[in-house]
Amino acid sequence: MKQEKLESILDTSRKMFGRYGIQKTSLHEIARMARVAKATIYNYFGSKDQIYLEVLNRESNDVIEKISVAVDQVTSPADKLRVFMHAKFRYMKEAINILNLGREGIDNLLPKTSSIRxxxxxxxxxxxxxxxxxxxxxxxxxxxxxxxxxRAIGYALRGFETTWLLEENNGEIEKHLDNLSYILCSGILVRREVV
Amino acid sequence: MKQEKLESILDTSRKMFGRYGIQKTSLHEIARMARVAKATIYNYFGSKDQIYLEVLNRESNDVIEKISVAVDQVTSPADKLRVFMHAKFRYMKEAINILNLGREGIDNLLPKTSSIRxxxxxxxxxxxxxxxxxxxxxxxxxxxxxxxxxRAIGYALRGFETTWLLEENNGEIEKHLDNLSYILCSGILVRREVV
DNA sequence: TTTTGGACTATTTTCGTTTTGCAGTCTAAA
DNA sequence: TTTAGACTGCAAAACGAAAATAGTCCAAAA
Structure with missing residues (x-):
């Protein structure tokens, strides 16, 4: 019973925050949608911000978890790299609240959100x-x-994040990712030497 | 005499906008700092936004111009790539108004700024x-x-832009850039074949 | 012909005040 | 433990008045 309530609160919060943002979502609404009393929410969480941060943490954990699983499906390191990229972008798209962090200005962010990122x-x-x-x-x-x-690869992939936030053309992105992982592995120099 | 006024207006605007943003900079201040009458500004520009856009365009042109010159200094394509990266980051740091575009939220931007970017x-x-x-x-x-x-390389480099906006450690960035350009050229796969 | 200062208008922005709405607490009952 | 609901205090709307500012216009000066 306990766990169910918690999950319900978090899942509802995730959806509401994702759609309306933290500002425009009231705890009253969350309580109603999650079918719990507002007081119950305060049995589990100390504040609205805490709920939000927990939502972000969960999304973050989910992304990492799913990427890890995907990467473990293949064995060769080169395949792992390619799979990593595709998985990262696939699952980041579902982490709606983390994505929204990027759209907002740097100023009006909760300080701890940047540490989650x-x-x-x-x-x-x-x-x-x-x-x-x-x-x-x-x-x-x-x-x-x-x-x-x-780290360099990590930074580079960030360059794509900002892009396909607006783009919805999924195929285009996939093409880019394939190309990028190929370059990453092979470079663009014509090979002259044997090692 | 004409050209001087124009340059003075644009140069002053660039500095003021860079420091205070377009909102918190008044035309009165610009006129005073640029030592021209406010009416003169309206001889050259139709609106405050137009001045701002012109400033952005100039910064943008400057960056491209400087990168081009730097790239032309060397001959081998591999060197050109390396030089491109370093020049891009070096000169983007001077394009303060363009950089500031990244810090603000997507909403409160002038629509045309995104097309400049x-x-x-x-x-x-x-x-x-x-x-x-x-x-x-x-x-x-x-x-x-x-x-x-x-385009892939272009996107990837964006990933670094967002990073060193806050970082001031220049040497760290340079190291990353060198590493990245090496990977870009050589890939990470051990070379096995001769072409 | 271009520039200038200043006066002028029409919007915005600012600011102080009031009012509403909401986060968070508490309690008694289920 | 959970719940409904009442309660408090704070923080953000709402609002209207006052100030600032973008943009115009003009007569005089350069």
Missing amino acids: DRLFSREVNILHSILEKGVTEGIFYVSNIMLTA | DRLFSREVNILHSILEKGVTEGIFYVSNIMLTA
Whole structure:
């Protein structure tokens, strides 16, 4: 019984915040939609902001979880990289509240939201790091500085995030991602040497 | 005499807008700082927004111009790529008003500003395109789809823009850029074949 | 012919006040 | 534990008055 209420509150909050934003969603509404008393919400959460942050954390965890699962489906490091990119964009699209963070101005954000974003980014980089490491260990990849490269890829992928927030053309994005992962693996220089 | 007034107005506006934003800068102040009569400003511009857009256009043109010059300093396509990245970030830092566009929320932007940004992006891609083309022609690069790749690189570099808006650590960025341009050229796969 | 200061208007913005709405607390009952 | 509902205090609408500002116009000066 306890867990159900909590899930109901969080799930409703996620939808309402996603549609109307934190400002324009009242706890009264959330309580009504989630079919709990407003007082119950305060049994679980200390404040509206806390609910919002928990929603963001959950979305963040979901994204990482789903990416991890997807990446684990394939074995070769090169495949893992390609799958990582596609999974990241596929599942980020479902993390509506995290995406909305990007649309709002820097000023009117809750301070802790940026640390959630940073943590998400850092966990993405961790996954990238382990993929690169595996590739290097297996002798498939040559990477001089794994950490640096993982972060570079992470930053680069951010460039796409801002783009397809407005674009809805999914196929276009997929094409870009394939191209990018190919470049990432092979480079654009004509190969002259054998290693 | 005419040109001087115009430059004075635009230069003053650039600084004021850069520091206080378009909202919090009054034409009265601009006129005073630029040492012209307010009426003179209206000899040259139809509205405050027009001045702002012209400032943005100039910053945009400056960036492209400077990048082009820098890229032309070197000859090999691989060098051009590396130089492109460094120049882009170096000179974008001086385009304060364009940078500020990124900080504000999507809503309270002048509609035409986004087309200026888009045009800047598109011109960057054009430069990248011509570099890649030269590389392919010279047999240095292997690129299956030049246009797609140019855009991919352009998008990727955006990922860094949002990052170093807050970061001031210049050296860190430079390191990332070097690493990125190396990956871009060589890929991360161990080379096995001769072409 | 272009520039200038200043006067003028029509909007915005600002600001102080009032009013409403909402987050968060508390309680008694289920 | 959960619930409905009443309650408080704060924070944000709502509003109207006052100030500021974008943009116009003109007669004089450069």
